Amino acid sequence: MNHKDTGEFYVPDLCRVRAVFMLLITSELFVLVLAIVQARNSWIDWNYFGLLSLFVQWTTLTSAALICLLRPRLARMSVGRSTLTIVLLVVLDVFAFSLFADRVLHPGNGGDLWQTVAKKLLLAALIVLIVLRYFYLQNQWQQQREAEMQARLTSLQARIQPHFLFNSMNTIASLIASNPEQAEDAVLDLSELFRASLRTDDHLIPLSRELELCQRYLAIESLRLGSRLTLDWQVSPGLEQQAIPPLSLQPLVENAIYHGIQPRPEGGTVRIEIYPRGGFVYLMVQNPFVEPEDRQHQGNRMAVTNTQARLQALFGEPAVLKHSRQGSIYTVTLRLPRRTATRKDE
Incomplete structure (x- = not known):
């Protein structure tokens, strides 16, 4: 099933400031949860929180920018193809930033580098799939609500x-x-x-x-x-x-x-x-x-x-x-x- 226009695309318009802001807030909350889990002797590991927050915010912003630029093309694809394309975009973005971050912060850590990057890619793919599933269900609910309202309006007007x-x-x-x-x-x-x-x-x-x-x-x-x-x-x-x-x-x-x-x-x-x-x-x-x-x-x-x-x-x-x-x-x-x-x- 292809989308007729960008207005029917199930992913929110990431060209809008409000949508990007909500995405950043959500990702920051996710980082906060990981920092709390990571902490050993305190409530939160602030060093881990700061570094991971910087990494997540950069990948979120760049991924949102890519999806924004490609939105007209993505909207013309089927739901499956557009979902796969978005997952690949985010995974490639995370891969690039992971290589950059690990080589700058942990130079010479070649043995564990690829294992660490692989974990990040897997985690990123899972998170993106969950978020896209949420967007899809929300879009389906909105379309059902609009259809019910249209039927109600038609009945009342008749x-x-x-x-x-x-x-x-x-x-x-x-x-x-x-x-x-x-x-x-x-x-x-x-x-x-x-x-x-x-x-x-x-x-x-x-x-x-x-x-x-x-x-x-x-x-x-x-x-x-x-x-x-x-x-x-x-x-x-x-x-x-x-x-x-x-x-x-x-x-x-x-x-x-x-x-x-x-x-x-x-x-x-x-x-x-x-x-x-x-x-x-x-x-x-x-x-x-x-x-x-x-x-x-x-x-x-x-x-x-x-x-x-x-x-x-x-x-x-x-x-x-x-x-x-x-x-x-x-x-x-x-x-x-x-x-x-x-x-x-x-």
Whole structure:
């Protein structure tokens, strides 16, 4: 099995400072353990620790540099070949430094030189195999976790489809006889919404695209509610590329209409405010509060619950979806970390 790109390579990117730093810390802890075992009359043999630490750090840094330079080629190999190549690189590196260190520190020690070097090579090969096995298992676990998250996101996003499709089809059916042109426009708007719900591969999209979907949905609802529906948009500039899960704001707007506008004969205003603050972007949807009389819109509440689950899966704890009521105004606030949508997200 070949790796498709360097992003799927199971060995961490040793071109990054953080990865090299963690590798150095781990190797230093291993040296500390050997120095404690080596000590005879004290807790630790500091001379042995210093010399071995210098040797291990140099071999670790040079091996990491070689793997970093060869990473694009290693990533195109199978797991077995790349593992064998890395082991050979490290063993050759250890061999070169072992010869240099033993000839400088122990000149004339020719009898035991090759036996000492052979032990170091064997130990180095075993350690590298253990470390690579750990990297491989960690990579497999990460891929499984991402696959499970993708399946969960796909399932949650698919659940959003029925609740706006059913209501929109009712609106279109009522317009076919009375105003076929508006019915045709509504079909086009609905097709865009439905197309968006089918794009289950999109984890995140630009905020501008989500707002366009909301506007299409509101265009359909405006045909049904007429003058009973008033919209108040307050969107701060410069947030067009803010990353947001697809069909996450639209269910909140739909809830505002079905819980705050539809039950009122006089209708009301839905206010949509989006603004940045600190490292976050806030999306606020407000509508008149109406005391619920039944459970007929339980599906919409489920859509909000699903939206919250998707946010947690994609952003974790920084993403928050909360509800509040102040007098006769009901507010749903969505907080997202400030992040730009990229092509990789879509």
